[in-house]
Amino acid sequence: MHTGGDVDMAAVGELLADRARCRMLLALADGRALPASTLASEAGVAPSTASGHLGKLTERGLTEVVATGRYRYYRLAGPEVARLVEVLGRIAPARPVRSLREGTRAHALRMARRCYDHLAGRLGVAVTDALRDRGWISGSDGTPDLTRRQGHQLPGYVSEDGAYQLTPAGREGLDGLGVAVPEGLAAVRCCVDWTEQRHHLSGPLAAALLTRFDRDGWLRSSPGHRALKVTDDGVAGLAESLGVGWPPPAVDLAPAGGARR
Template sequence: MTAHGPEHGFADIAAVGGLLADPTRAKVIGALTDGRALPASVLAAEAGIAPSTASEHLARLVGGGMLTVERSGRHRYYRLANAQVAAAFEALAALAPIRPVRSLRESGRAAAMRNARSCYDHLAGRLGVAVTEGLVAAQALVRDDGATGTERAAGDRLAAPVAEHTYRLGPAATPVLAELGVDLAEVRGRRRPLLRFCVDWSEQRHHLAGGLGAAVLTRMESAGWVARHESRRALRVTDAGASVLHSVLGIEPS
């Protein structure tokens, strides 16, 4: 092997970095991090480019394993390949320089994203962390590492999925989740892991992901407890949602 040859077993980070280095492709990924599947025409509009140009970028993202595509009628719908793509995008957001806010509208959007947003299919931001802390306080979740609340452990990477979390279901998991309208037995019967956690990029604390995190967000949306802003990723808590979160988890969402 030559001195400059590739070493087997190492991830080709440069290949992924090259895909996201283009601002247009980054916008496309960002538009899909709420878990939706969108047609090329919508993604072109969100990225501010012509449909023909969008097709080239989408083909590269599909070829690079970051997106999947399926045909429905005359349209092709694109979505993130998996939750890891969304997590990687969130992690890069924590490392990227903050773009200057040039209007009150942009300032409002940035604040809304920090307050409550979806991260692929689960809650993130202050609301995601608060709900997770509420579940811990209510003994629906229990930490086994001696830490309190949702503070990240010493070995946790910033803005990334927690590789080996120390949470488990607590003694009050079934009744507390039932009060939120989540059937724990049904969620546990699914194939995906029940408990996963991320280090929230804006709060730098744990928020709940995995099958249970997805079930909580799905329930909150279907019950009308949260509603999406026009950006789609940002969420706002409705009056009904604020009432439920306060009565069940004792939190006061802003």
């Protein structure tokens, strides 16, 4: 709770003005808790420098420390911080691809990645499309009109808090797939995916879907970053349960204009 005057946005802006700190936040955007040594490597700084950056991020409430015995891990302080990172990703310019390694990484992130507690990238968009095509959710066709905005809605004339509605057929179908749909859930949130500029589901339903995919071994995390790989079981399961063919055809090796992290 704020007990002083107006919010000091510049204090957060100062933190985000440093590329090393931004790289740390991006590395944590999939919800993992990582040691300072890993975050130092991700940011390309010395361990002592990383400790200073992490201290500032934690002091300002963007990260928090998880202590396990004598080991300390860092994670985002909550879903609000993850949403901040994702929104900034939509408006930030793309970094140029300067090597094959960077191009491969950009391609992997565009295909499928973990965005805190839900799927993003082409896979997240494909799953959202499949649910809508089956009539399990109702709402937009998933293509935002970025010129329109109303009230507190996201760019694309899409309400972040309830862009879609879960239908009775959807609750029944998802229950048949073993997805633990939260009781009483009706409105389904979405994000505008920063690589695809389409909607992918977020919120409780998206988290339940990702939990189901993880439980059945459909996805495998990539070492060192938040990209996901679809396993052989995942390819078969996505096709059988949702009609999602994977990988999608004619995929470019990197997003146009460069790579985003």
